[in-house]
Amino acid sequence: MSSRPPAEFASSDKKKWQRAASLVLNIVLIALALWVIREFIPAIVWAAVIAIALWPALLRLTVARSGRAGTTLVALGLTLAVGLFVVLPFAFLFAQTLREAHDLLGWFKAAQANGIPEPDFLARLPFATQIHEWWQANLAQPLLSPSAMGSLHGQAVVDVGRHFGALALRGIVHFGFMLLTLFVLLQVGPRLSEQLLKAVRGMFGAEGAQHAIRMAAAVRGTVSGLVVVGLGEGVLIGVAYVVTGVPHAAVLGLLTAVAAMLPFCAPIVFCGAVLWLFLQGSMAAAVGVLVWGVVIVFIADHFVRPILIGSATRLPFLLVLFGILGGAQTFGLVGLFIGPALMTVLAVMWRESIR
Structure with missing residues (x-):
């Protein structure tokens, strides 16, 4: 029999109940906090993804500018650069629309x-x-006939206009909160990184910290593979638009670059240009744009993009592809970056299990 007194057993049980109650309370508070900010979670996740992608540039620039004021200026400059990178294409398309x-x-x-x-x-x-x-x-x-104008000016058109207006306003608000969150994440800089790694190491050990570092590297590699390669595809295929005389070549090149950031979407844009050239009777130009676009997309998707993403994540091409497509299907556009990060952890766990 145990020689411990009953009071000690009671104290031990009380501490266990307190720890369990504290754990439940923490879970409830975290769940409640996430529920309160549920509408802004996508903006926060996007800010985190962009901050991870910009982290090497942030570290290099903050070394050159020491002090809190220098860090704030660097964070502000990077945030403005991200905002312009997103806003300028929309402004360009809007200006083209007004011109026409x-x-x-x-x-x-x-x-x-x-x-x-x-x-x-x-x-x-x-x-x-x-x-x-x-x-x-x-x-x-x-179209001035009553039947046609009825379909044009009906309540359905008004409802569609209101719906798209509400979506646009919501997107602008979320984009603003994303930029604000990004600025705060960049401003705290390396201090936040150290605190996060310390917290992860305390909760999950050194192995958990290594997983977090690998996931961050996977996000950076995926951003490079999707965004940089997509811009390159847009520029190269846009040259074909200019050479063959496709109207609004700059706008189509921009749309091609945006579509190329998503898997298998670039052909949708340049095949539309090919169809327009074919209908105009320019067979040679249509074939040229088609062949050039297929070659560029094939090289980018099968060689350049897997190298950029795979070298950062040490993932084979198939897992990179499944991570991108599955992440996009599960989490939306931000899943393009989350999916490969999760596949990276899965691959690391597999390699460690077979050692």
């Missing part, structure tokens, strides 16, 4: 008065007869 607004307004007024004329190339498409009949019944008539 006069012609678009004239076309819309002509369509209201006379209908939309049927393009000649429709006669060369499959099911040309059915397309011609549908066009004549729905679009060739003046």
Whole structure:
């Protein structure tokens, strides 16, 4: 029998209950805090991903500018650079839209008065007869007719406009909070990194800290592989647009760069340009853009991008691909960076288990 007195047993049980109650309380408080900020979690995650990607540049710049004021200036400069990187393409597209607004307004007024004329190339498409009949019944008539204008000015159009307006306003607000969060993360700089590593090491040991470091490296490699390679694809394929005389080549090049940051999306844009050239009768230009785009995308997706991501994560191409696609399906766009990070931890755990 134990020689410990009953009071000591009672004290031990009391401490166990206190630890359990403290754990439950902490979990409830954390869950409640996450529920309160649930609408801004995507903005926080995006800020964390961008901060991880910019961390090497932050460290180099803060070494050159010592002191709190220098760190604040560096954080402010990087945050502004990120904001301009996102805002400038939208501003460019908006400026292009305004530039074409006069012609678009004239076309819309002509369509209201006379209908939309049927393009000649429709006669060369499959099911040309059915397309011609549908066009004549729905679009060739003046849009000022009661049936057409009813569909244009109905409550559905108003609801769609309100919906997209609300989405745009919400996106702007979240983008602003993301920039604010990014500035704070960059401002605290290395001090935050040390505190996070210390907390992870205290909770999960040295192995957990190594996992965190590998996940951060995976995020940086994925950003380089997706963003940098996507911009390169947009520039190179945009050159083909300029050479072959595709209208609005700069806008299409920008759209191609954005699409190229997502897996298998760049062909959607340059195949649209190929279709336009084909319908204009420029067969040689259409084939040239198609071949050039396929070659660029093939090299980028099968060689350059896996090297950039795989070298940082030590992942094979298949796991990189599954991480990107699965992460995007599960977490949305930010999952493009979270997925490879999770695959990195999985690969490390597998390598350690077979040693």
